[in-house]
Amino acid sequence: MSNRKSINERLKGLSFPFHIAKRYLFSPKSHNAINVISGISAAGVCIGTLALVCVLSVFNGFEGLITTMFTSFDPDLKITLVKGKTFDISKPEIKELRQLKTIAVCTEVVEENALLRFKEKQMPATIKGVSDQFSKMTKIDSIMYDGKFMLFDGAFYRAVPGVGVANTLGLGPHFIDALVIYAPKRTSTINLLRPENSFNRKNTFVSGIFCVKQAVYDDHTVLVSIELARDLFEYDQQTVTALEIKLAENANPDKAQAEIQHIVGSNYQVKNRYEQQESFFKIMKIEKWITYLILTFILLIASFNIIGSLSMLIIDKKEDIDTLRKLGADNNLIKNIFLFEGWMISAVGALAGIILGTLICLAQEVFGFIRLGSGYVVDAYPVKTELTDILLVTVTVLFMGFLAAYYPVRYIQSKQKIS
Secondary structure, eight states, X not given: OHHHHHHXXXXXXXXXXXXXHHHHHHOTTOOSHHHHHHHHHHHHHHHHHHXXXXXXXXXXXXXXXXXXXXXXXXXXXXXXXXXXSOEETTXXXXXXXXXXXXXXXXXXXXXXXXXXXXXXXXXXXXXXXXXXXXXXXXXXXXXXXXXXXXXXXXSSBEEEEBHHHHHHHTOOTTOSSOEEEEEEOSSSOOOSSOGGGGEEEEEEEEOEEEOOSOHHXXXXXXXXXXXXXXXXXXXXXXXXXXXXEEEOTTOOHHHHHHHHHHHHOTTEEEEXXXXXXHHHHHHHHHHHHHHHHHHHHHHHHHHTXXXXXXXXXXXXXXXXXXXXXXXXXXXXXXXXXHHHHHHHHHHHHHHHHHHHHHXXXXXXXXXXXXXXXTTSSSSBOOOOOOHHHHHHHHHHHHHHHHHHHHHHHHHHHHHHTOO
């Protein structure tokens, strides 16, 4: 009687069904068709998991690459009005934020649309007037495609267009022909008899061409001196459309953003680098998670092989089930054995897929053996493996493995009288 009681106590825990399931899966004495099917099921889960890890890492790599490109041109923080276009930098709140120790560089910006003309070619563009401190705030010198960054040479105002603007107009550094910029006069009415008199006109010469490798800047933006921009758009010396800020090296970006937002108030918006390109990064996130859902669906289909494995295993182990019943095993314990069996198949496949996927991604980061080909920003596919993605993939695979094991056990229990 005491032996019977000790056996029942052992059967009530989860360690016993786990041990039996492990024996069924890894027993060296059984190499029948069921083991082959279980191996195929684990291999399918492994391949699906590997694909998830690699694809998510590639999306992370591209996001990091594009963030690095924008970092060369975008400031750490950008202050603009919530409503309206221009504001006065002589206001007390603006003077107060300039005194913050967390701010290393604060650049005034005047940004408006204008018409460019070079010889017989013309195009609309965004004129961005900046001060000489712009080179200290950004990494403009590292993205110069040709020439150098210079806004005033002592005699003439200079312009630095994006590479797309330069290609459209046929511009180059130090051309003897002037780049002409037209902007409508804000303080006068349109002259219907002489429409050309309704525009301000400024001549400038190209000193260099920048290349961010992002069309939003390369194909539309021209950098000029803020003095030229204010004169062209008829703004006074205290008027700006934005303030761009570079933070000190030891500054916390989130705390600095919150502090500056508190100082300037609700009439202004303070955007970090992500928020300045929010729509672009949101699209990348959406693409990443849509791809994740598609691959998860494919992985779910691959997990259905577990149903076949468990069905055949239950039929094959019918005698073992009868033996366990005679030893005192209840219905829940027998079901747990096969649930653990299905879950272990998923776990083995998930573990193998995560290890292989991580090794492939790390090898790609170091050696770059998968190439994009010529004409791209980088030679090899950029990848970045993140722990959060690994955890997400692990939870996803184990959850689907549990579902794939749970439903066939419930269905088959009525056929095989498991419960």
